[in-house]
Amino acid sequence: MVARIAIIPARGGSKRIPKKNIAPFAGKPMLAWTIAAARDSGLFDRIVVSTDSEEIADVGRAHGADVPFLRDTAADDHAPVSEAVLAALAQAEDHWGQRYDTVAQLMPNCPLRTAADIAHAVQVFDAEDRQFQISVFRFGWMNPWWAMKVDDDGRPATMFEGAVKQRSQDLGSLFCPTGAIWLARRDPLAAAGTFYGPDHRVCEMAWESAVDIDDYEDMNMARAVAAMRAGDTGANDMKTDVTKTGDDAPC
DSSP: OOOEEEEEEOOSOOSSSTTGGGSEETTEEHHHHHHHHHHHHTOOSEEEEEOSOHHHHHHHHHTTOBOOSOOOSSOSTTSOHHHHHHHHHHHHHHHHTOOOSEEEEOOTTOTTOOHHHHHHHHHHHHHTTOSEEEEEEEOOSSOGGGOEEEOTTSOEEESSTTGGGSOGGGSOOOEEEOSSOEEEEHHHHHHHSSSSOTTOEEEEOOHHHHOOOOSHHHHHHHHHHHHHHHHHHTOSSSSSOOTTTSTTOOO
16 A cells, blocks of 8 residues: 655745745635645645744644644755655654655645645556656646747847747647645655656646745735635635546646
8 A cells, every 4th residue: 555645845934925834815824725635635644744833833733734843954945845845754754653655745835726636646646657746737828938038128038939920829838837736756756856856747737726826916816716716616615626626637
């Protein structure tokens, strides 16, 4: 039987949104949505919040996560998230005396990801025997092929030469990583030190589930999506919208 651990890295020193990981979001601390999605998926032996903040740890415990220790390394804003996850994995395995086969990194600033999204990602990861898998979403109404940089005098420089002269329907799809659901096998992850390990693959999810909240503009958009979901389904939470987020998304 595969032993899976979900690690939610939730550092306390956010700058663009103070206390971002426990900021109010759709009636709960933001962190609580990620814990709930992981718990409701029923796929993890442990759901661990890795934090350097006792306040965040208390919130994690209150919403059903395991927080038996504070992060002892990789706690500053320069440490890569993968390093923090590996540190938490080592602490968890030492604390419980158990070895985990699959590691999921679930960022708390992606509160719109659902249990159905997680179940779909894990199903693809296992079915295709992947070693590393990154969640992505497809660019939609904005066309990144037409992206450009603009200098101080207003002169544009296109990022993709020639694409700006083509019709959008003639250009292929482009994708953007999201921190919603990253998966890896334990030993390859430990060897590579990153989820972008050898031959890493992607799994697409709906952009509505994939929103990463880094600043107040992101927060406003995420709250609008949460309100839209609640209005569409007549529910008061975000777990009810399964049709847009899970089983039909290609990977």
